[in-house]
Amino acid sequence: MLFRRSKLRVAAATAIAAVAALGLGACSAGDSGGAALDPDADLTKQSLVVGIWSDYYPEDLAERFEAKTGIPMTIVNHATNEEIVAKIMASGDSGIDVAFMSGQYAQALGEQGVLQELDKSFIPNEANLYPEAKELAYDPGNKVSLPYAWGTTGLCYRSDLIDFTPDSWNDLLNPKPELEGKTTMLATERWMTLPAQKLLGFSANSTSADELAQVRAQLEKTKPTLLAFDDTTFYQKLITGEAVLTEAWDGWCNYGVAEDPNIKFVIPKEGSDLWTDTMTVLKSSKNKEAAMTFLNFILEPDVHSWVVENILYNVPNRAANELVDPQMAVDFPSLAITPAELSEQEGLIDVGDFSTEYSRLVTEIQAG
Amino acid sequence: MRRPKLLAVPFWATYIFLYVPIIVVVIMSFNASSNLFVWKGFSLDWYGVLAKDSAVLEGLRNTLIVAGGATVLATVLGTLMAVGIHRYTRGGLIRAYATAPALLPDLLLGIGLLSLFSLLQMSLGLHTVLISHAVFASAFVTAIVLARLANVDPTLEEASQDLGMGAGRTFVRITIPQLAPGIVAGALLAFTLSLDEFVIAYFTAAPQTPTLPIVIYSMVRFGVTPEINALATLLLVVSMTVVIAAQRLTRITEAI
Amino acid sequence: MAARVRRAMRDGMNRQRFSRALRAAPFLGPQSLFLALFVVIPIGLVTTYAFMTRGRFGGVSPEFSLENFTRLLEPVYLNVLFNSIGVAALTTALALVLGYPTAYLIARLPTRWRTVALLMVLLPFWTNFLIRTYAWILLFNNAGWLNQGLEALGWIDGPMNLLYSQPAVVVGLLYMYLPLMILPLYSSIERIDPELEEAATNLGSRPFRVFRTVILPMSVPGMLIGCVFVFVPSMGNFVIPELLGGGKMLLVGNLVRDAFLKARDWPFGASLALVLTIFLVVLLALQSRASKRITEGSPDA
Numbered sequence: 001m002l003f004r005r006s007k008l009r010v011a012a013a014t015a016i017a018a019v020a021a022l023g024l025g026a027c028s029a030g031d032s033g034g035a036a037l038d039p040d041a042d043l044t045k046q047s048l049v050v051g052i053w054s055d056y057y058p059e060d061l062a063e064r065f066e067a068k069t070g071i072p073m074t075i076v077n078h079a080t081n082e083e084i085v086a087k088i089m090a091s092g093d094s095g096i097d098v099a100f101m102s103g104q105y106a107q108a109l110g111e112q113g114v115l116q117e118l119d120k121s122f123i124p125n126e127a128n129l130y131p132e133a134k135e136l137a138y139d140p141g142n143k144v145s146l147p148y149a150w151g152t153t154g155l156c157y158r159s160d161l162i163d164f165t166p167d168s169w170n171d172l173l174n175p176k177p178e179l180e181g182k183t184t185m186l187a188t189e190r191w192m193t194l195p196a197q198k199l200l201g202f203s204a205n206s207t208s209a210d211e212l213a214q215v216r217a218q219l220e221k222t223k224p225t226l227l228a229f230d231d232t233t234f235y236q237k238l239i240t241g242e243a244v245l246t247e248a249w250d251g252w253c254n255y256g257v258a259e260d261p262n263i264k265f266v267i268p269k270e271g272s273d274l275w276t277d278t279m280t281v282l283k284s285s286k287n288k289e290a291a292m293t294f295l296n297f298i299l300e301p302d303v304h305s306w307v308v309e310n311i312l313y314n315v316p317n318r319a320a321n322e323l324v325d326p327q328m329a330v331d332f333p334s335l336a337i338t339p340a341e342l343s344e345q346e347g348l349i350d351v352g353d354f355s356t357e358y359s360r361l362v363t364e365i366q367a368g
Numbered sequence: 369m370r371r372p373k374l375l376a377v378p379f380w381a382t383y384i385f386l387y388v389p390i391i392v393v394v395i396m397s398f399n400a401s402s403n404l405f406v407w408k409g410f411s412l413d414w415y416g417v418l419a420k421d422s423a424v425l426e427g428l429r430n431t432l433i434v435a436g437g438a439t440v441l442a443t444v445l446g447t448l449m450a451v452g453i454h455r456y457t458r459g460g461l462i463r464a465y466a467t468a469p470a471l472l473p474d475l476l477l478g479i480g481l482l483s484l485f486s487l488l489q490m491s492l493g494l495h496t497v498l499i500s501h502a503v504f505a506s507a508f509v510t511a512i513v514l515a516r517l518a519n520v521d522p523t524l525e526e527a528s529q530d531l532g533m534g535a536g537r538t539f540v541r542i543t544i545p546q547l548a549p550g551i552v553a554g555a556l557l558a559f560t561l562s563l564d565e566f567v568i569a570y571f572t573a574a575p576q577t578p579t580l581p582i583v584i585y586s587m588v589r590f591g592v593t594p595e596i597n598a599l600a601t602l603l604l605v606v607s608m609t610v611v612i613a614a615q616r617l618t619r620i621t622e623a624i
Numbered sequence: 625m626a627a628r629v630r631r632a633m634r635d636g637m638n639r640q641r642f643s644r645a646l647r648a649a650p651f652l653g654p655q656s657l658f659l660a661l662f663v664v665i666p667i668g669l670v671t672t673y674a675f676m677t678r679g680r681f682g683g684v685s686p687e688f689s690l691e692n693f694t695r696l697l698e699p700v701y702l703n704v705l706f707n708s709i710g711v712a713a714l715t716t717a718l719a720l721v722l723g724y725p726t727a728y729l730i731a732r733l734p735t736r737w738r739t740v741a742l743l744m745v746l747l748p749f750w751t752n753f754l755i756r757t758y759a760w761i762l763l764f765n766n767a768g769w770l771n772q773g774l775e776a777l778g779w780i781d782g783p784m785n786l787l788y789s790q791p792a793v794v795v796g797l798l799y800m801y802l803p804l805m806i807l808p809l810y811s812s813i814e815r816i817d818p819e820l821e822e823a824a825t826n827l828g829s830r831p832f833r834v835f836r837t838v839i840l841p842m843s844v845p846g847m848l849i850g851c852v853f854v855f856v857p858s859m860g861n862f863v864i865p866e867l868l869g870g871g872k873m874l875l876v877g878n879l880v881r882d883a884f885l886k887a888r889d890w891p892f893g894a895s896l897a898l899v900l901t902i903f904l905v906v907l908l909a910l911q912s913r914a915s916k917r918i919t920e921g922s923p924d925a
Contacts, residue, residue: 375725375728375729376729377725378721378722378724378725378726379725379726379729381722382722382723382726382745382802382806383726383744385722385798385799385802386744386745386748386799386802387744387748388763389756389759389760389762389763389799390748390751390756390759392759392762392763392769393755393758393759393762396762404762404765405762405765405767405768405769405772444654445654445655445658446655448650448651448652448654448655449651449652449654449655449656451651452648452651452652452655453652455648455651456644456645456647456648456651456652457648457652462652462656465656465659466655466656466659468663469659469663471904471908472663472667472901473856473857473860473897473900473901473904474857474860475860475862475877475880475881475897475900476667476670476897476898476900476901477663477666479670479880479884479890479893479894479897480663480666480667480669480670481662481666482884483666483669483670483673483890483894484661484662484665484666484669487669499662500662502658503658503659503662503663506655506658506659510655535647560750564750564751564752564753566753566754566863567863571884571885580752581752581753581754584752584754584755584758585754585863588754588757588758588761588867589866589867592758592761592762596755596758599755600751600752600755600758600759603751603752603755604751607747607750607751607752608747610750611743611746611747611750612743615739615743
């Protein structure tokens with residue numbers, strides 16, 4: 001197979017949902033503002049613990065980083081955003097220096113004062129990022145986070161089994177009779193609601209109870225037409241032909257494309273979301289200089305291009321993308337989506353306490 | 369006696385129902401095609417793929433560590449408990465206390481243990497799964513050894529003590545050998561239960577060290593490949609061997 | 625005088641009891657402690673959490689609240705509960721229909737075959753349960769073997785949607801728990817003296833009457849145990865609804881899992897698990913009362 005299949009991504013429901021220890025009453029780190037970083041710190045005296053999704057980085061990452069900078073590093077894997085957040089919030093000092101998490105989680109933790117403001121003097125490689133990647137909704141100006149991978153959600157379908165070209169969320173939500181029982185939707189909270197929100201002209205970050213009620217009505221109508229809710233194997237259902245039209249993350253659709261070139265991806269005309277997976281430095285870290293250096297290292301073109309070549313996600317790094325074989329964007333059209341197109345989509349942000357309303361809606365739809 | 373022939377219908381239906389899925393899986397494990405639903409000829413390729421799958425091998429290693437450790441712990445604790453109950457109590461409450469964990473919903477035990485481990489700020493890992501498995505497995509050991517104790521001749525132990533053997537030596541030299549079949553059956557049961565246990569492990573394992581059932585769960589969830597058929601066939605052979613060995617050794621079916 | 629003798633006797637007994645306890649301690653002590661720590665305390669924790677509130681980032685904040693239980697009464701969750709009961713009841717009924725005749729015939733097989741037949745019921749049960757569930761994906765898939773077979777036989781024209789439906793979930797649960805119905809049934813039927821049956825038959829009773837008056841009443845305890853063993857885990861299973869239900873259906877087990885591992889709402893998950901456990905306890909209590917009444921009432925008990 002061409003790529004290493006990244007099994008675990010973003011907030012997607014996950015393989016093992018084991019949860020890190022979590023004490024009674026999480027305490028947030030005191031908001032001391034964080035001491036200024038020392039540009040002349042002896043980095044070789046520091047060491048790093050990096051929390052990152054499993055299968056989401058090159059296997060030799062730690063060796064390469066140490067060879068280049070002399071900083072020893074340890075990687076701890078997590079499977080979900082919830083897991084890493086729980087780990088960070090469980091105690092004042094989790095021992096983790098750098099944590100990978102999705103944008104809306106970085107936003108929430110940033111607001112809690114848990115994340116260190118980034119010192120860009122350590123991160124000259126930020127210049128490799130596209131301008132669009134510097135104004136992301138969850139953290140404009142990349143104050144506490146830097147984007148690692150980004151993408152959107154759209155329709156992933158079998159062009160040979162559908163006699164029209166789907167281009168609207170309506171094709172999924174109110175399918176033609178011949179497609180009934182052959183479509184799937186994502187079951188993870190914000191993405192289950194996304195298609196209906198966009199079709200109805202709402203924000204994907206809506207905090208209006210009335211809008212959510214309309215979304216619910218649409219989903220209740222859609223559910224009987226679905227083959228299944230599926231976060232993880234929809235592309236296989238496309239390959240076998242069980243499903244012909246699915247709601248899909250762009251990177252995941254590529255796993256289907258790799259097996260069957262008749263599988264295509266489209267961003268519906270009503271628009272979609274822009275999700276971002278980010279890198280953050282914790283305020284509790286005692287190795288902040290090394291942590292910043294690590295972020296800079298990831299943004300090196302030859303390091304960052306690994307993500308595109310191996311897990312088929314877009315990265316917001318112009319210099320890295322220039323290293324990628326142009327044939328890849330032909331084989332996997334979602335890799336040809338431009339930063340301009342991506343940034344037209346609505347950036348997902350944290351909806352605070354309203355997120356329980358999303359959880360409830362998802363439960364109700366699945367249970368109903 | 370004449371028995372209505374009609375009864376044979378559900379009887380055979382049961383066995384067909386129980387075995388058709390298994391037979392399909394076994395046959396498909398030898399399929400040359402990567403398509404699960406098309407037969408393309410005989411091949412052992414998927415066993416080769418399996419043998420090189422590091423996630424499966426690591427899951428297997430973790431599972432064997434957990435099952436081995438849990439079996440030792442459960443067998444020692446469960447046997448002592450059974451002997452204690454038999455000798456020093458009239459059964460009743462303490463007997464219920466010792467065997468109830470075998471009946472507890474796995475879901476309850478799973479979230480309860482997760483809650484405990486996180487309250488104690490214990491990091492999750494193989495040790496937490498091992499302890500959790502020993503909990504319910506020990507209850508099974510106690511139950512089986514208790515059943516065996518009911519058929520043990522108490523006069524032997526008395527005679528041994530009359531002859532001046534200490535309590536400890538009597539226990540090791542007389543009691544344990546008499547109980548051996550029960551202990552072995554209990555240990556085998558503990559081992560196979562742990563080997564296959566998913567729900568409790570799912571809650572108490574760390575993501576870095578999944579047990580084999582957890583690995584299988586993510587394989588099934590993240591896409592079914594014929595590799596799973598091969599794995600299933602091998603596991604089937606293993607459990608068949610263990611069940612038949614246990615039967616030979618202890619006649620489990622008679623204990624039912 | 626008499627009082628002193630009594631006291632001396634009591635002291636002696638206490639001492640005797642004490643030394644007995646001392647000898648019992650190495651046997652009963654370790655496991656009692658082990659279970660206290662890893663069963664009693666965890667259940668206590670779950671019970672406590674059920675009456676607390678959720679922390680901002682998951683976890684539990686120690687404020688007393690009945691909110692989790694009032695939430696259970698909301699239509700969504702009641703719906704899940706009733707759905708689960710329905711699915712579990714259907715599974716149990718089917719298990720009984722298939723399991724009873726099977727258990728009966730096994731019990732009346734010659735000894736040799738009886739062992740084989742029993743082992744063959746046990747064997748699938750000791751095969752990894754995820755794999756047993758996965759097997760149904762192979763069978764039920766649109767392109768799967770059942771559809772292929774039916775089409776080859778000409779019974780259907782196009783593929784039927786078998787997977788990702790309630791019937792698929794019931795079949796999966798039935799497959800999982802059928803042995804738990806057969807084994808206790810077998811063990812209670814096996815104890816019924818076949819001569820009793822023959823006597824009744826010789827006295828001119830028809831087979832059905834023999835069954836109704838002799839076998840059925842005496843097998844009720846095993847039947848009840850089997851029903852509890854199938855019913856309760858069916859309600860708590862979260863893997864089968866997920867894999868065979870296509871995420872379009874939730875059982876109580878899914879809610880518990882999601883509350884603990886996805887929504888990180890431990891108190892709510894705890895309250896659900898508690899409800900599930902209460903179900904089990906109540907059913908077991910009913911079962912033991914019912915079977916006691918039956919065995920006490922029957923002539924040869």
